[in-house]
Amino acid sequence: MSKFNLHNQYKAIVIGGSAGSFQVINKILNGLPSDFDLPVIMCLHRLKHVRHGFVEALNIKSSITIEEPSDKDGIKKGKIYLAPSNYHLCIELGNAFSLSTEEMVNNSRPSIDITLETASYVYKNKLIGILLSGANRDGALGMKRIKDRGGLTIVQDPSECMIDTMPAAAMKVTHIDHVLSAQQILELLLELHKKIKI
Amino acid sequence: MNEVEIADLRRLTEVIREKYNYDFSNYAMSSFRRRIQRVLELYKFSSVDALLKRLQDEPRFVKEFVSEVTVNVTEMFRDPSFWRELRDHVLPNILLNTQSISIWHAGCSSGEEVFSMAILLREMGILNKCKIIATDLDADIIQRAKSGVYPLKNMELNQKNYVRFQGQASLDKYYREEQGKVLMDKSLIEHVSFREHNLVSGAAFSKFDLVLCRNVMIYFNQTLQNNVLKLFHESLFKYGYLVVGSKESLIWCEIANKFIVVNNEEKIYKKVKD
Numbered sequence: 001m002s003k004f005n006l007h008n009q010y011k012a013i014v015i016g017g018s019a020g021s022f023q024v025i026n027k028i029l030n031g032l033p034s035d036f037d038l039p040v041i042m043c044l045h046r047l048k049h050v051r052h053g054f055v056e057a058l059n060i061k062s063s064i065t066i067e068e069p070s071d072k073d074g075i076k077k078g079k080i081y082l083a084p085s086n087y088h089l090c091i092e093l094g095n096a097f098s099l100s101t102e103e104m105v106n107n108s109r110p111s112i113d114i115t116l117e118t119a120s121y122v123y124k125n126k127l128i129g130i131l132l133s134g135a136n137r138d139g140a141l142g143m144k145r146i147k148d149r150g151g152l153t154i155v156q157d158p159s160e161c162m163i164d165t166m167p168a169a170a171m172k173v174t175h176i177d178h179v180l181s182a183q184q185i186l187e188l189l190l191e192l193h194k195k196i197k198i
Numbered sequence: 199m200n201e202v203e204i205a206d207l208r209r210l211t212e213v214i215r216e217k218y219n220y221d222f223s224n225y226a227m228s229s230f231r232r233r234i235q236r237v238l239e240l241y242k243f244s245s246v247d248a249l250l251k252r253l254q255d256e257p258r259f260v261k262e263f264v265s266e267v268t269v270n271v272t273e274m275f276r277d278p279s280f281w282r283e284l285r286d287h288v289l290p291n292i293l294l295n296t297q298s299i300s301i302w303h304a305g306c307s308s309g310e311e312v313f314s315m316a317i318l319l320r321e322m323g324i325l326n327k328c329k330i331i332a333t334d335l336d337a338d339i340i341q342r343a344k345s346g347v348y349p350l351k352n353m354e355l356n357q358k359n360y361v362r363f364q365g366q367a368s369l370d371k372y373y374r375e376e377q378g379k380v381l382m383d384k385s386l387i388e389h390v391s392f393r394e395h396n397l398v399s400g401a402a403f404s405k406f407d408l409v410l411c412r413n414v415m416i417y418f419n420q421t422l423q424n425n426v427l428k429l430f431h432e433s434l435f436k437y438g439y440l441v442v443g444s445k446e447s448l449i450w451c452e453i454a455n456k457f458i459v460v461n462n463e464e465k466i467y468k469k470v471k472d
Contacts, residue, residue, distance in 0.1 A: 049358070051277075051444065070447045071416045072226075072423070084445050086276075090228035092419075093204075098226045099445050101413045102269050118228040 004178065004188045008195045010152070011126040012075070012091075013038055014119045016112030016142065018045040018134030020162025024182040025132070029062035029080065031186040036064060037196050039075050041091070043083040043115035045108055045134065055082050069097040083110035090118040106138035116142025125150030128192075130185060132156045134166030144174035154178045154185060202235050206246040210234065213250055218260045220335070221398045222267070224422035233267045240266060265336050269417060272310045273355055274369070276412070277444050278362035280464040285318055288439055288466060292407045295437070299328045302406045302433065304397060305414035306332035309343025309387075310356070313372070315410075316386035321366045326389070331404065333395035340392045346373075346382030353380055398422065402432040409434060412465075413443035420450075427451050434469045441466050 017025055021044060032040075046054050058066050068084040075081070075095045083089035088100040088110050105111035112131070116139060120127055129146040131139045133156055147153050153176045158164035160181050170176060180188065207230060211223040222230060234246070243249045252259050275281050292299050303312050312332045319325040334340050348356075353369070360369040373380040395403070397414070409430050415423045430440050431453050440448075440457065442465045448454050456471040 049278075049362070068445070070445045071443070072420055072450075087416075087445055090226075090232075092226060092228050098228055099413075099416045099443075100229045100269065101271050101416070101443075102229065102232070103271050114232070118232075121228070121231075 002191065004191055006152075006188070006192050006195055008192075008198070009126050010038060010128055010192065010196075011123050012119060013040045013128045013130065013189070014116055014146075015040065015042045015130045015132065016044070016116060016134070016139040016166070017042070017132035018112075018136065018138065018163075018166055020133035020135075021156075024156060024185075025058065026061045027182050028186050028189065029058060029064070029066070032063055032189060033193060034063045035078065036189070036193055037078050038192070039077060040064075040080045041075070041089070041115065041119060042066075042081065043089055043110050043112045045110075045112075045138070046085050048086045048109065051085050054085070058082065069099075071097070071099045073097050083115060085110075088114045090114060091122045092118075093122055106136055108136070108138050112139035113142040117145045120146040120149045120151055123151065127151035128154065130154045130156075131167050131170050133161035133163050135163045136165060137169040139166055140169035140173050143170040143176070147174045147176075152177050154180060154188070156185065157181050200238065200245050202231050202238070202246060204231075207231060207234065210246065210250060210253075213253060214260065214263075217254065218257070219399070220260070220264060220396070224398070224419050226417055226419050229269070229417050230267070233269070237263065237266050261336075261338060265338050268336055268339075270307045270336075270339055272307050272413075273352075273359060274310045274314045275356065275359035275363045275365075276311075277464065278359050278364075280441070280444065280466075281314060281318060281363045283461055283464050283466065284441075285322060288408070288460070289319075289322065289324070292439070293324070296407060297327060299324070299408065300404070300406045301328060301330045302404070302409045303330065303332040304395075304409060304411040304430070306334050306340070306343055306392070308339055308348070309346065310348075311410065311412070312343060312390055313346065313382055313386060316390065317360075317365065317369075317372055318363075320386065325386070328389075330387075330390040331393065331406075332390055333393050333400075335394065335396040335398075337394050340394060344387070344392050346384055346387065348380050348382070350375060350378050350380055397426050397429065400429075402429055404433065405435050406433055406438055407435055408439045408441070410441045412441060413446070415446060416443060424451050427453055431456055431469060436469060436472055438469050439466060440469065
């Protein structure tokens with residue numbers, strides 16, 4: 001049974017989240033199988049001056065160890081990455097990250113728009129973008145880029161979000177393929193996992 | 199909006215290299231592409247070709263272009279724990295072996311780190327014993343660094359960093375306010391030598407006990423990073439220190455075995471082999 005009609009060509013998943021997304025992220029990370037094959041790249045708004053603690057907190061519930069990449073680190077299958085504090089996280093050609101201390105975007109560094117945009121430039125239609133609960137509009141344009149380049153766009157159902165500004169903003173600027181609850185997002189990823197493993 | 203493609207970047211870097219001797223061909227694609235996109239929007243160029251034409255027709259424009267393409271976002275005492283480490287361990291260690299410390303700020307941008315260093319050294323009582331050279335490829339930004347004038351609105355973050363650094367005084371001891379700007383105490387940098395130097399093409403020009411190059415090489419690809427790290431190795435005395443940004447690393451590079459990690463958290467390395 002295939003609920004979401006996914007193909008098996010996807011190369012990466014990017015997730016953006018802000019206020020109210022922590023529990024959703026935890027639920028997703030907790031539910032992913034430890035042999036989940038695609039890289040998951042997360043850009044979550046966080047305190048700029050606190051370098052430590054966040055990735056450790058996320059790791060408690062995650063079945064796969066989450067890393068904060070260093071500049072030019074390779075992007076590997078089956079790994080989960082988190083944008084470090086006070087840096088933008090960009091995707092380079094050749095499956096690698098690069099970091100940037102450029103101006104804040106939407107009052108944010110890391111900015112979700114930057115991670116989503118650079119990922120969509122590299123992965124084109126082989127990218128899945130997921131935008132969760134959040135209180136500003138960061139990520140909306142990034143989701144539009146993903147859609148324009150043929151990727152799959154998913155937002156957390158605004159009615160379920162603690163703060164729905166972020167997914168609602170994305171729904172305004174582009175077509176969203178799936179509006180899902182946290183539970184359904186996890187189900188979609190599990191369906192994708194099965195597709196890829198076959 | 200016009201999308202900047204990789205082919206556009208190639209055409210641009212070629213023209214700028216051949217005509218003006220600035221080589222951006224080994225800059226990291228994702229950020230360079232965004233910087234070019236930004237220049238197009240800022241100057242309302244309809245396309246990369248329009249930008250190319252302006253660059254070819256108007257040699258003076260290239261300086262402005264370089265200023266806009268390079269990233270000049272910086273803070274005083276960014277990563278306060280690093281500055282504490284420098285004050286409490288690295289500098290005292292250097293002082294065991296030498297009376298006068300030579301320091302190179304490579305890619306000094308608008309000078310926030312140079313002022314941070316000068317404040318730290320003055321609070322240690324050794325500013326007069328230090329020879330500081332600060333370089334950047336952008337002549338305009340060097341002028342800004344020398345002027346020591348910053349927007350008042352930046353000072354809230356700088357002050358917070360200084361408090362976390364646990365400085366001896368209060369940061370406002372080192373500047374005065376005037377019409378929405380702050381004027382730094384210029385005596386802090388009276389012995390700092392500012393120079394134009396491009397890490398891409400510039401040669402080693404002196405030897406140092408300490409080289410700081412934090413969050414500069416993140417805009418380069420690994421080929422260029424490798425070359426620049428060789429330049430730093432050449433520019434350091436044996437047992438001199440190299441500091442890069444908190445999310446940069448030396449472990450992968452060709453000359454990694456000539457350095458040891460002094461503090462992995464703050465990315466402080468020490469040259470142990472010539």
